[in-house]
Each structure stands twice: as structure tokens, then as C-alpha cells.
Amino acid sequence: MRFFPLLAILLLLASCDKDDDVRTLPAKDLTYIVYMAADNSLSGNVESNLRGIEAGLRAMDVTINTVAFVDVGDGGAQLVSFTRDDGGSVTREVIGEYGDVDAVDPDFMADVIAGVAARYPSQHYVLDLWSHGMGWLPASAPSLPFGRWFGQDGQHFMDIRDLRSALAATGLHFDFLMFDACLMATVEVAYELRGVADYIVASPIEVWEMGFPYNSIMPALQSRHPEIAVAEAYAGYYDGVYSPAYGIEMTGAISVIDCAALDSLAGVTRRQLADVAPVYDETFVDELLRYDRYTYHYLYDFGDYMTRLLGADGAAPVIGALGQALPFRYATDSFGYGSQTIYLDADRYTGLGSYVPRQSYTAWNEYYKTLQWFEDIQLLPIY
Incomplete structure (x- = not known):
């Protein structure tokens, strides 16, 4: 499956002529x-x-x-x-x-x-x-x-x-x-x-x-x-x-x-998360669109994460800012093979990964707090 957000479509339409698409570089x-x-x-x-x-x-x-x-x-x-x-x-x-x-x-x-x-x-x-x-x-x-x-x-x-x-x-x-x-x-x-x-x-x-x-x-x-x-x-x-x-x-x-x-995405995300209480639910992450295939999962779809946490209405400003931050995204329907296959649901896939803090991942959480994204967003543990 292919995803062409509006900006990418406009860029492509503007560059349909091969000669026009080549930059004039010294x-x-x-x-x-x-x-x-x-x-x-x-x-x-x-x-x-x-x-x-x-x-x-x-x-x-x-x-x-x-x-x-x-x-x-x-x-x-x-x-x-x-x-x-x-x-x-x-x-x-x-x-x-x-x-x-x-x-x-x-x-x-x-x-x-x-x-x-x-x-x-x-x-x-x-x-x-x-x-x-x-x-x-x-x-x-x-x-x-x-x-x-x-x-x-x-x-x-x-x-x-x-x-x-x-x-x-x-x-x-x-x-x-x-x-x-x-x-x-x-x-x-x-x-x-x-x-x-x-x-x-x-x-x-x-x-x-x-x-x-x-x-x-x-x-x-x-x-x-x-x-x-x-x-x-x-x-x-x-x-x-x-x-x-x-x-x-x-x-x-x-x-x-x-x-x-990205600064705009951070600002919108911070505002939408301001009044959200921690979600102590061990099944929360099980329902998210996962990007990694490891035993200890740590990467999920950012848009899907925000939608599950904030609800569709609460996440709408974040999803809008995310669309501005990703002028192009593409994914096939799945990746991998056999039991190691992950499925990238077109209705939930947004093209940007995110960690979901979990209380059981104490060492990772301590490191995560040193990253600029956490410092600006202050995401809360899920469980």
C-alpha cells in the first residue's frame, strides 16, 4: 500500500515532467x-x-x-x-x-x-x-x-x-x-x-x-x-x-x-496530554500497532498510540500536526514472514514510531527521560 499525504501529492504533480524535476546544480x-x-x-x-x-x-x-x-x-x-x-x-x-x-x-x-x-x-x-x-x-x-x-x-x-x-x-x-x-x-x-x-x-x-x-x-x-x-x-x-x-x-x-x-508537533502533543492521567492497564500496549519484532517491544505507531490514549477527538490535533511533519510515508501491508510477521494496518499506520513508557521497563524509562522529546512532552507511564 502507498500513502501520499497532500504535500507529497502536490510535489509529485509539480514534478511530472522529468526535465522539470531535475535541479539545476552547478x-x-x-x-x-x-x-x-x-x-x-x-x-x-x-x-x-x-x-x-x-x-x-x-x-x-x-x-x-x-x-x-x-x-x-x-x-x-x-x-x-x-x-x-x-x-x-x-x-x-x-x-x-x-x-x-x-x-x-x-x-x-x-x-x-x-x-x-x-x-x-x-x-x-x-x-x-x-x-x-x-x-x-x-x-x-x-x-x-x-x-x-x-x-x-x-x-x-x-x-x-x-x-x-x-x-x-x-x-x-x-x-x-x-x-x-x-x-x-x-x-x-x-x-x-x-x-x-x-x-x-x-x-x-x-x-x-x-x-x-x-x-x-x-x-x-x-x-x-x-x-x-x-x-x-x-x-x-x-x-x-x-x-x-x-x-x-x-x-x-x-x-x-x-x-x-517537529517543534509544532511537540507543542500540540504536550497540550493534548496536559490533562491525561496515567493509564495503568496491562492490555493497553497489546492493542497498539507495533513496529518491532523483538521479545521486549518498545516501538509502536505514534499516531495509533495517541489515538488510543486521547480518543479520536483528543488526538485529532496531534494527527494533524503529524501529517504536516511527514510529507511522505509508505508501507507494504506487512513485513517479515511466518510467526515473525508484523501487519501494518492502513487505517492505523502513520509512519512514525514511538516508545510507550511502561513501569516494568525501569532502566529504559530512566534513559528515556534524558531524551529531548521526553523533556518537552513528559509522557507518563502506562503500566
């Missing part, structure tokens, strides 16, 4: 950086994604700066540039070597990204964060040993607050962030990062290990509204059709989050 006026923290179980997918980037560059009408930081854990991390000549041929060159590093160390990440920007100055920057991801969870969650936010480097993980600090330390403001990582389209993550980018393109559910379809993602960067075009390219790839190559249905979800609309 040469090298866009720098695309993919930061691949791949010293983990995803390392085997790095090369296929790099080849996808090459294929995508060959299909582009404009020339952009394209740089990949790659750490697969053996032989040391590298910085790789991609250059396309006038004939459309793309060459890959190692322009930096780092040795054995912790790719999810905030200071190291900031230095790498700032260094790329200094070497390839541009008016526009897009940052693609490639690794494992688990939304807002802390880097070490006692109840869930593999809990982390974004990025796994061996046994090191990155905290969402540290990512915000790292990106802020680069001195850059990104046109948009892309997360080729699972479960990153959450209200907590987006709110934490709203000051470093105009948009965030991410999935509220898991991303299959083959990752983003870079052969179509790269040409999307030259569109007038590249954040929408990138999400559309993802939606066109994970379209629910069975893939003989992978032996699965290509299912998934993707959202575009407008960071400028």
Missing part, C-alpha cells in the same frame, strides 16, 4: 556522504551497496561529490571517493586510510564528516548513515543486550544523544539525513536530530539486510525534492513483490520527516 554543488559503520553482521553487504552507488552515478544527469567512509573491521577503515567522467564511467579511489578505529566514536565520526566537507565544499550536503539501528534505545540496554541506537562497530554502539553531538560538531547543516538502518523513523530520534538537518529519510520498521536500492537512490538526489524522490525510490524497490534473487517478498516502509515541523 558542478559538484552537492556532496553525498555515506558513513558505513559495517564492522558487524552487515559487512557482507557493503560491496554490493558500493556497486549500487556506482551504477546510480552512471545514471545521473549531473555530477556530485560522492564519498564513502567504510569500516568492515578487517584491514582498517577507508575513505573512498567516486568520480564519474564525461563519458559516464565511474571510478572508485581510496583517498584515506584510518587503520583499526571505532567508527561509532562521536569525535571520530565528527572528524571524518567534517574532513570530507572541507575537502569537498558544497552548498548542499546529504548524509547517509549505514549500519544496524534500533531507534532511540541506549547503547547498552540491560533488558536487551543488543540494544543500541545507530551503528555497531564490533562491540561498540552509538547513543542517539552522541550522534546529535557528533553531527552538530561537524558545523554542517544537512539537507537531509538518510538512515540505511532499521527502526530509525521514530519521534524520539527525529526530535533529537531536528537541529542538524532539514529532513530525515528513514524506516519506522526494519530494513532488509540488502539495504537501500542505491542504483535508483543516487539519481533521485538530483530531483528538486530529493528527500521525497529518495523515499519513492525505496518504495518502488520494497513494493511487496516476491524476489527470486532473495527468496522473500520485498516488503518495507519508509518515511520523510520534516524537521521544521
Whole structure:
């Protein structure tokens, strides 16, 4: 199923002509950086994604700066540039070597990204964060040993607050962030990062290990509204059709989050929750639309959560603000297979994840209180 909120429809109608949809960019006026923290179980997918980037560059009408930081854990991390000549041929060159590093160390990440920007100055920057991801969870969650936010480097993980600090330390403001990582389209993550980018393109559910379809993602960067075009390219790839190559249905979800609309969403949510008492009902979360497939559930649909908590009338202002914050959202009807399938009900799915505080999750709740979203909203425990 596809979801096209009004803003996305208007953007698409305005860009039906292919020539009109291509931005007029001076040469090298866009720098695309993919930061691949791949010293983990995803390392085997790095090369296929790099080849996808090459294929995508060959299909582009404009020339952009394209740089990949790659750490697969053996032989040391590298910085790789991609250059396309006038004939459309793309060459890959190692322009930096780092040795054995912790790719999810905030200071190291900031230095790498700032260094790329200094070497390839541009008016526009897009940052693609490639690794494992688990939304807002802390880097070490006692109840869930593999809990982390974004990025796994061996046994090191990155905290969402540290990512915000790292990106802020680069001195850059990104046109948009892309997360080729699972479960990153959450209200907590987006709110934490709203000051470093105009948009965030991410999935509220898991991303299959083959990752983003870079052969179509790269040409999307030259569109007038590249954040929408990138999400559309993802939606066109994970379209629910069975893939003989992978032996699965290509299912998934993707959202575009407008960071400028998040303060308004927070304000509306805070006002609507002001007079709501705690709900001590152990069945409350069982009825919510769930995004994760883990034993300890921690991600639910934000709009569905607000509707169940506030009622349809009380949640209406929140749902309205949420629609303004998500100019594009897409999801197939389900994700996964067998007993691990989650079903994304079209009538309840809004495209943004949220934690539902629960009294039994004491360690997570303490960490959650340190996030900017909680500080501004003050959500109450459910049970």
C-alpha cells in the first residue's frame, strides 16, 4: 500500500515532467556522504551497496561529490571517493586510510564528516548513515543486550544523544539525513536530530539486510525534492513483490520527516496530554500497532498510540500536526514472514514510531527521560 499525504501529492504533480524535476546544480554543488559503520553482521553487504552507488552515478544527469567512509573491521577503515567522467564511467579511489578505529566514536565520526566537507565544499550536503539501528534505545540496554541506537562497530554502539553531538560538531547543516538502518523513523530520534538537518529519510520498521536500492537512490538526489524522490525510490524497490534473487517478498516502509515541523508537533502533543492521567492497564500496549519484532517491544505507531490514549477527538490535533511533519510515508501491508510477521494496518499506520513508557521497563524509562522529546512532552507511564 502507498500513502501520499497532500504535500507529497502536490510535489509529485509539480514534478511530472522529468526535465522539470531535475535541479539545476552547478558542478559538484552537492556532496553525498555515506558513513558505513559495517564492522558487524552487515559487512557482507557493503560491496554490493558500493556497486549500487556506482551504477546510480552512471545514471545521473549531473555530477556530485560522492564519498564513502567504510569500516568492515578487517584491514582498517577507508575513505573512498567516486568520480564519474564525461563519458559516464565511474571510478572508485581510496583517498584515506584510518587503520583499526571505532567508527561509532562521536569525535571520530565528527572528524571524518567534517574532513570530507572541507575537502569537498558544497552548498548542499546529504548524509547517509549505514549500519544496524534500533531507534532511540541506549547503547547498552540491560533488558536487551543488543540494544543500541545507530551503528555497531564490533562491540561498540552509538547513543542517539552522541550522534546529535557528533553531527552538530561537524558545523554542517544537512539537507537531509538518510538512515540505511532499521527502526530509525521514530519521534524520539527525529526530535533529537531536528537541529542538524532539514529532513530525515528513514524506516519506522526494519530494513532488509540488502539495504537501500542505491542504483535508483543516487539519481533521485538530483530531483528538486530529493528527500521525497529518495523515499519513492525505496518504495518502488520494497513494493511487496516476491524476489527470486532473495527468496522473500520485498516488503518495507519508509518515511520523510520534516524537521521544521517537529517543534509544532511537540507543542500540540504536550497540550493534548496536559490533562491525561496515567493509564495503568496491562492490555493497553497489546492493542497498539507495533513496529518491532523483538521479545521486549518498545516501538509502536505514534499516531495509533495517541489515538488510543486521547480518543479520536483528543488526538485529532496531534494527527494533524503529524501529517504536516511527514510529507511522505509508505508501507507494504506487512513485513517479515511466518510467526515473525508484523501487519501494518492502513487505517492505523502513520509512519512514525514511538516508545510507550511502561513501569516494568525501569532502566529504559530512566534513559528515556534524558531524551529531548521526553523533556518537552513528559509522557507518563502506562503500566
